[in-house]
Amino acid sequence: MRALVILMLCLFIPAAWAAEAYAPVLDIGKGGQCVRDPHWMRENHMHLLRHLRDETVRKGIRSDQDSLKNCVECHASVTDNSVIARDDSFCVGCHRFEAVKIDCFECHASKRKQALVKKDEQ
Amino acid sequence: MKTSLGAAAIAIAPGMLLFSPAHGNTAAASSKVRWGMLIDTTRCTDGCNDCVNACNKENGLSGGTSPTDSQWIRKIEIKDVSTGRAVSLPMMCQHCEHPPCVDVCPTAASFKRADGIVLVDRHRCIGCRYCMMACPYKARSFVHEPLHDQKPDVPRGKGTVEACSFCVHRIDNGQIPACAEECRNKAILFGDLNDPNSEIHQKVRSVSSTQIRADLQLNTGIRFQGL
């Protein structure tokens, strides 16, 4: 019994430390005001996406603001215009950390429609 | 076509919200509308591929014609065996009223939208290809390899089935399909079959047109003149 308690403590305490140790640093692209509160988004973006995709595909309700295309438009990196190209890209950073594989970009374009021009090239 | 609705997020459970569409939405597709095409084969010329090129460009298709390449629209040259008369026409998903592909899809990924457009919901498609077997027009293609650089308006990917979508992303934006727009001979007329004021509605009432494989009684959304 005591061995079990010690084992549990040895496993859980370091895990709790590790969870707060670091959160992934993301390249949030253009950034600015998101369509929803960022903390809400972190918890609910998957539900939003799941609901909206059926609204759009099956019913034809399209929203300028609430669409994956718009998310990519803002959040694609300003350097490589992608949300999945690098380890700190907007989608990859957290998803890799949480080990949740996403297949959205097997079909959806991961780059913004019009590549952003760098300031010094204007 | 854009209506504006108030943004509301009602909490129904911790972390789960009942969503209402936010600002700047289009309205849902309506069954009052039935999108269709009237293709005038007398104007379609042998050797012209404007519609095919337009479709490939709009939807991000490779344009290849190998057996594993997706072709959403193709030109078919047909010749009447008994009389020798030759006709050229474009063939794509006929957007049937009673689509066999919708009947056979196990997950209801293949579905008919309220306004008559037959689509593949690629979030649900498991890639079984039964719809490809069922289609009388061989309209559907399967994506055989991982894709890159998709058009943002036209998501498409490996392992799912796809077909002509009547450029649904354009229709929802008030435009007409790319093939209809780019045809140099103006052979493809697109419009709302249910709207008494539309050109297509009036034309199908006055000129002779047929559906391909009309014997199957699928009531296709695409009609052909000159066959």
Place this chain on the structure above:
Amino acid sequence: MPTLSSLRLKNFYFYVLLAAGGLVALAGLYAVHMMESHGHIITGMNNQIVWGMPHVFAIFLIVAASGVLNVASIGSVFGKAIYKARAPLAGLLSIAMLAGGLAVLMLDLGRPERLMVAATNYNLTSVFAWNVVLYSGMFSLTAIYLWTMMERRMNPWSKPAGLAVFAWRFILTTGTGLIFAFLTARQAYGSALLPPMFIVLSFAWGLAVFHVVQTVIYAWNEKALDPEILRRKKNLLGVFVIGSLYLVGAYHLTNLYFAHEAAFERFILLDGGIFPSLFWWGYIVVGSVVPLLLIYLPGMNKPKWVMTASLLVILGAFALLYVFIIGGQAYPLDIFPGYQVSSTFADGQIATYQPSLYEILLGFGGLAIAFIITTVSVRVLNFMPQDKSYIAD
């Protein structure tokens, strides 16, 4: 009489067989991995030949899985004692082959990771959706049936369980036939004859598989099968092979009668290259005529001839399925009856199909899964048919 050393050798052989089966299954899994990462472009299937070798293997396994239960049904439903003794083995083979066939089908999907989607989103007009329910129900029902037969207290329930399984598998095999029968636009398929044809084919193929497995089990255990039992069962196979020939014949003859099907039938039966060869030499000669000779000629009542006949029936099954599934797609879809057509999408052209190694590995992987399930189960549980010394019916 088994000696200690011969038993040790047998034990060794058992593990060798299991390892061999495991290797083949692994090879199949490797093929699946390649197909998942690279897409179906590495297979021979394309936009014209949509279903290929994996489906040939899968449909054989599924149809045979349903048919092998005939042995059990003749026992539990029709009360024939020698079949009743073989019912547990038949039930096991059914589960094993169904598992193998379904594994192949599901792993060939474009997106196999979406199986949960398939299991939770049903389109009620789709035969595939019915089949998801029918096949999973088949597993549970057969498992319950096996339990009623092998658990002594549940024996009185084996007759109702047998009846349920009997009804369920008829519906299941009808469903398999309807997959094709509902394809009204295709000349090869839209025919109401297909469900009954598949049912009779299932009888023949299932019994053939049963014979093969039974012969091997008896040889392994150094037991002799009563020649009278062998004779009755092999004659039954003969009846089923004749029944299959009848229905396949009816299907082709009715097709030939329709003027618009004549060109397709000509392609399949006469000038389609590999398809007529496989049909006539593979299914008719090797798969039906030779087995019938081996079954009905006098003096052939030995396990080795019955085993040969059964193996040939199985080969014939693969030939027929290849012609049916792939030949049916190779012939161009007739979109414009009465017209000659050409396009960039193979309209009017006969499609060619070259199966790739990956598809063949996947198919054999399914066979290996069925093999492993059977091999492990017959060792662990008592599936050896226990014939009573007095056959009372």
